[in-house]
Amino acid sequence: MSKTKMILGLFDDPDEMMHGIEKLQKNSVPIYDVYTPMPIHGIEDKLGVKESRLGYAAFCFGCLGGSVIFSIVYYTLVHDWPMNIGGKPHFAMPDFVPFTFEWTILWTAFGMVFTFFYATHLFPGRAPRVMDLRATDDRFVIAIDAKGNIPHDDITKILTDAGAVEVKHNERKYVSYE
């Protein structure tokens, strides 16, 4: 049994890579993922990538941030130690708008960043997981899970026909831990 874990098709041209995706799909080869150094318009639709759920996380963090600061200020300035500021009522809504707004924004922003880091395993001290280092430079990489896929040579042939400059049969999924 082959030890190959991942088959990577490296392209130097995004259009040829898109063409390669089509060819693989036509031959019913499931694609694990595609790595490109820059965003490619239309690639999500082609790969059938599900819509990101980051927006839902952002919404929840926003609500959380707003409620947290509202509760803190309500507890401190209305309930626990009411202060007379300019003769206004202790619980006057206009007062509560600026910081609720700011904390909603702040928590939305930070929450989105942390959620994104968590989902993509990116945080300080962690080596990023990369299948091919040139995918962050000048190669457009189609990754195919080797397990259970049709004969590896066929996949190699499809990729080379589509214009891949190099096809790698990697025994490790990620190369970036060294």
Place this chain on the structure above:
Amino acid sequence: MKTEHSFNEQFEFAGKAKTWSLIGIVIGVVGILYGFLLDHSEMGVQRTFSNLLLMSYYFVCICIGGVFFLAYQYAAQAGWSAAFLRIPQAFVRVLPIAALIFVLVVVAGLFTTHNIVEEGKTVVAPYLYAHWATHGLTTPGSENYDAIIAGKSAVLSIPSFIGAIVVFLVAYTAFGLMLVKYSQLEDEMGGMSNYSKSFKIALIFLVVFGFTYPVFAFDGIMSLEAHWYSTMFGWYNLAALHVATLSIIALTLILLKKSGYFDWITENHIHSLGKLIFGFSIFWTYVWFAQFFLTWYANMPEESVYFYKRWEPEYKWWFWLNIILNFCAPLFMLMSRDAKRYYSRMTTVCIVLIIGHWLDYYLMIMPGTVAEHRAFGVQEICIFLGFAGLFSFLMLNALSKFKSLAPVKHPFMDESLHHQI
């Protein structure tokens, strides 16, 4: 994705669109005649003038908004918007007429006077800008003398007032027409020279606009209540102008797409417009609230009087409705990604915002002119419809003059056609 589009198709202004715009104009004329000749109530003429000012200001702001949109798209070297730049360009082409109408309304309002009884004295006051343009306010020794207004008379006197408005409008029109001209030359000549010129003109315009538009808003609207002032007012008006312009651009685009034009516009372009509308509605609320909040906190009588008037029973519900229409509606209706991509949802929000910003201007103008005699009836509706008809007639007519509905040789045209988010 369809990759072949017929860019040579010209927009043909005919049929239902033309009929309905003309009907709108007729309704508007009937409304104005009714207001001036048949409404014999105490505030009839005053109310008509206020509505004319409201709608001509709205009208001119939308056209200025077209210049603003073009300018910052060029300044940001934005690619996504290239495919529909003809629509703001059509707005710009209407700007000379809009500016003329606005100046006519202002001049007519300043020079048509009537007698009003104020604190037992009869004074001769103009219909618009009576707070500073009433005879004798700045003449020392006159029984109407008002020291505060006299202090502001360098700006708020008829020659400098009209002078400033005319100079600003001429400048905006000139910049706008230059941008349109370069875009058309670009279509004939190709190359980058016209784009570079547009870029330069856009940058100069944005600097000029940033400094002068607040003054335009101070003069045109804020001086209706000349004792009061707010430094936020200019930005507040800019936000209103921007949201209203974006809504009208999006609505025009959707309606034209539905009638078979702009087949290269996809839900991605509408999505991007939706994001701008969403973001700038929140910005509008931010500035609106900033103006309100500081006044509320400081609680100085000469400042709070502005909101005191809008808190009276005649205006209070409208005051809250303003926030619901211009903040809550876009916030909740456009929050999700999908919502911005549905044409029907975007259409609804755009219509809500167009009405919402009418109400916004209504609340800026009416308490300073008709005050507690506020009404909502024939004049308001007819004059709104009249100007809406006039705008669509002139704008669609200007659009039909373009040889192509897309700036074919715009350097970012291809990027715009492939816009995907």
